[in-house]
Amino acid sequence: MNDEFYNKGLERAKQKDYAEAIEEFTRALQLAPYFAEAYYQRGLAYYDLGEMLNAVSDFTEALKLNPQSVEAHYCRALARVALKNQPGALADVEQAIRLNVNYAAAYNLRGIVHRKQGYIQDAIASFKKAAELYLQQNDTENCRQCLEKIKQLQPKQKPAFVQPSPIIAPLKSEKEYFTQLLEKAEKGDTREAMEDLNWALRVDSQDAQAYCCRGVVRCKLGNYREAISDFNQALRLNFEDAIVYRNRGKARSSLGDHQGAIADFNQALQMQPQDAMLYVARGNAYRVMGYYLGAINDYSQALQINPDDATAYYNRGIAYTCLEEMERAVEDYQRAASLFCEKEDWENYQQVLDSLNKIHSPSSNSKEAKSNLLRQRLLRLVGGYWEMAQRLIDQAKYDYPGMSEEWYLQKVIGDWERDRG
Incomplete structure (x- = not known):
């Protein structure tokens, strides 16, 4: 008979007739006082009616009978949050996570509690974990909501009055989110930036700005081919921005494609003609080509x-x-x-x-003057990079020990000109 009342209660709750559902669950409990699930379901009905104290009481009774109930811990945490009992809510949600380490909703709720307590970094970590679990469960909508909460929690930085570094305001847009990721990579934390960008692309594989930012980070890591692939994908998704062409140009130049790099720098300069860095980058490409x-x-x-x-x-x-x-x-x-x-x-x-x-x-010493002239000639041959010239001289000294400095300079110059026709 208690099952009959219990099933009627479930049906009433499904129809959102919570008051009637509570009566049916109460009848079931009068017949079976140790019916843990009936306490849990009546607690849910009280919660939906906004009667939080009664809800907490029923969830507590359910947990006395079944301490391993993840759902009862989680729902009591929800009710306690509504009652502003943050320590109690946190204790419940932590227990729910201990019982089920893959409970995405519990991590999400823990993030909410931490945020209310002012523990922002802990909140971000919880929301991030929740988003990862939602993503694994193909729950894209909840994953996006967690991402949005993370963006809103990015720390504020007070404006400075003397030539400050760029002020990081609370994130209000996707652009600001990616800007902060690039700043993170610029400060050397490329691993975390890559993790965040990979994560963003798993959430939305059509996010052109994420491809662009990942390409920038990959350039910093020296992964130029992968970076170019990301920049190409960003352009295919119609993300036409100077940052794409500028960084793809740098990657192409690093791989020896100087003509392609110049083409990219030209495109970027059409968009940002006052960008000094672009002129330096294009100048470097011209110089390597001998122009x-x-x-x-x-x-x-x-x-x-x-x-x-x-x-x-x-x-x-x-x-x-x-x-x-x-x-x-x-x-x-x-x-x-x-x-x-x-x-x-x-x-x-x-x-x-x-x-x-x-x-x-050159000095007045004729021998030293001749050596200086040879050094200048060698420096011109190696594109102005004396470090390269010095390595060639050191190698010649290793291969032919005991010769004069002038001899080594002439040897390196002769070998360089012979090898390059």
């Missing part, structure tokens, strides 16, 4: 846009070296060194000094 005048023009254009661009000065100095215009090269190197010094960028500062020391004017 030194074109490279110098691009570096000069970059410096018109940003007169304090140390990288542009340094690269223009390399191009002048390749043309054997040593006075201009020295001038640019010195300016680059000063700017890197002001920025306390010691690695680039030392690199410029090393290049500068190799091309100072």
Whole structure:
């Protein structure tokens, strides 16, 4: 007979007649006081009626009879959240997770409780776990809702009054979300950025902006072919943005496709004609191809846009070296060194000094003057990169020990010119 009342209660609840459902479940419990499922279902009916205290009472009775009920712990947590009993809710939801580590709704609820308590990073971690589980269960809608909660919880950064780094506001759009992922990668956390982007693409395989951002991160990791594939997919999905062409150009240049890189930089410059970095990137491609005048023009254009661009000065100095215009090269190197010094960028500062020391004017000593001329000639042959020239000299010294410095320079120059026709 108790089953009859219980089944009637289920039917009434299904019809959303919660008051009548409660009466039927009560009749069932009068006949069977240890009927755990009847307490649980009556608790749900009380919850749907908004009678939270009665709901908590029934879920508690159900748990006395069946402490392993994941659903009863979860539903009591829901009722406790409504009653603003956050510690009690958290205890219940933690127990639900211990009983079922793949319970996506429990992680989602734990995120809500943590957010109410002000534990933002814990909330983000819970929402992320919930989204992963929803995704595994092909519950795309709930997964998207968790993603949206994560975006809303991104930390605020107070505006600074002195030349601050870009201020990160609370996320209000998908664009801001991806901007923060790129900033995360820029700071060196490429692994987490890749995880987030892979996750976003699993949620929506047609997200063009996610492909673009993943391509940028892959470039930072040196995975240029995979990066190009991502940029191509972004363009196929009609994501026409300078960032796609700029970074695809860098990837193509890194793989030796300098003509393709220049084509991409040209496309990006049509969209952002005042981007100094684009001119430097295109200038580098021109210089590697031996088109030194074109490279110098691009570096000069970059410096018109940003007169304090140390990288542009340094690269223009390399191009002048390749043309054997040593006075201009020295001038640019010195300016680059000063700017890197002001920025306390010691690695680039030392690199410029090393290049500068190799091309100072020859001394009055005729033998030293001849060596300097040979160094300048070798430097031009290797595109201005003295590190490459030094490796060739060191190899010659290893193969032919005991010879003079001038002999090694002539040997390397002769081998280089012979091997390249």
